[in-house]
Amino acid sequence: MEDPRPTGSPLDAAADIADSHVVDAFKLLSNETRLAILLALWEEYEPFADGNTVAFSELLDRVEYDTSGNFSYHLQKLEGHFVETTADGYRLKQAGHRIVRAIIAGRGLADVTLPPTEIDADCTMCGEPLAIAYENEHLYTVCTGCGGKFSAGEEKPSGTVMGFAFDPAGLARSSAEEIFAASTFRAMQKFTMQMGGLCPDCSGPVDSSIHVCEDHDSDGICTNCGRRDEIKGRWVCTVCKNSGHGPPGDNLVLHPRVVAFYADRGVDIGYNTTDFETIVRTLELMTTHDQELVSTDPLRVRVTVRYGGDELRLVIDESMDVVDVEA
CATH class of the missing domain: 1.10.10.10 (Winged helix-like DNA-binding domain superfamily/Winged helix DNA-binding domain)
Known part of the structure; x- marks a missing residue:
């Protein structure tokens, strides 16, 4: 049988999924x-x-x-x-x-793991201590007391509250708290870029969308979607397929209007990547961001930010663009 690959090269055979000059360049590294x-x-x-x-x-x-x-x-x-x-x-x-x-x-070069290690922070859902664990190039924050935010069927450690891609080099920090803060801040910046339409890995354009669980169980983890949040945002780079997902209400925390809202009330959510206390405080603020489905046609979601008796309401569309702001 004739070999379908012109040169007998598996890399050449895959050339139709990438520009030929990219494939040629990677051949050079062999x-x-x-x-x-x-x-x-x-x-x-x-x-x-x-x-x-x-x-x-x-x-x-x-x-x-x-x-x-x-x-x-x-x-x-x-x-x-x-x-x-x-x-x-x-x-x-x-x-x-x-x-x-x-x-x-160290991306993909070693099977680096970190067993669950407690950090000086408590779960906002049950009050029990949180821990971090590292596997499959992801840093997971897990609750030592409750089931977390995901169903047991997910490919995540039991009790996972959140998990982000994190390079092994990031584990070189001196404490579990610093590792946690760096991973969380990196993820927040990544989501902010994706919501702005820019891929944090290749700089390509990102498609954003909102997915609503049509039969959501409001009590605990939904048996339909396997998550606590009814409304979820998704981001996919149209070039490199880098992706992300999460509650849009949480991920608006670094939107300029939200940052300004907190700053006007004396709360600086800052840019200190290793400041553990700042990261924990920011995460606690994010848990107070309510998200509500306003309409399905067109799709609109209202995110309400509250602090000190004041409210900021932002309405986002199906692409997670902020289309209205009410203070």
Whole structure:
């Protein structure tokens, strides 16, 4: 039988799902020497330094390659895609930086886990202590007392309250509280970008939508959708398929009108990624954001933010754009 792949390459066979130049570029990385060149250039890179170039002879020594002719061949293969040539030597292009950063972050390179570790915060639903756990490149916040926000059938630890994608490098922080704060803040920023139509991974356009459980059980975890929230937002990048989901009412916490509402009342939800107390306070504020289905045609959801007896009401449409604000 004739091989349907023109070159017998599985990568070529998959070329119809990505631009051909992208597939060709990744072919170049299937060589140990070329990966070593990228890592060597990254090691010599210093942010904000002038030039950041490495001479050919120095790069040859760093990689410890014996034959300059063969080494030059591999280097030329990387030029234009991942490496830039200057009069003073070689340096990484943005694409090269992205490849090395993925390696440094540990994405998919090791089965890193963290057993449930208690943090100094309590579940807003039952008052029992919270803990964090890490598996499958996600950091989960789990309640030690109740069933959390998801049904037992979900691929999440028992008692999960929330869970976000988080690179293994993020576990290098000194305490469980700092890890929790960094993961939560990163997720909040990611959701804010997605709600604004920008993919936080590839900068592509994002499609946003709202899904309403048509037969929602209001008491506890719904037997129909497996969640506590009747209304859920979804985000999908049209380029790289990066996705996210969550209650739109919670994820409006960093909307400018919401930030201003809290700031006018002396509450700064801030941008301190490792400030555990600020993150916990922000999450507590998010639990008071009520979301209500106003209409289905057109689809409208009202989010009510309350603090100190005052209210801010935002109406969002099916794309999660804020179309009306009432103070």
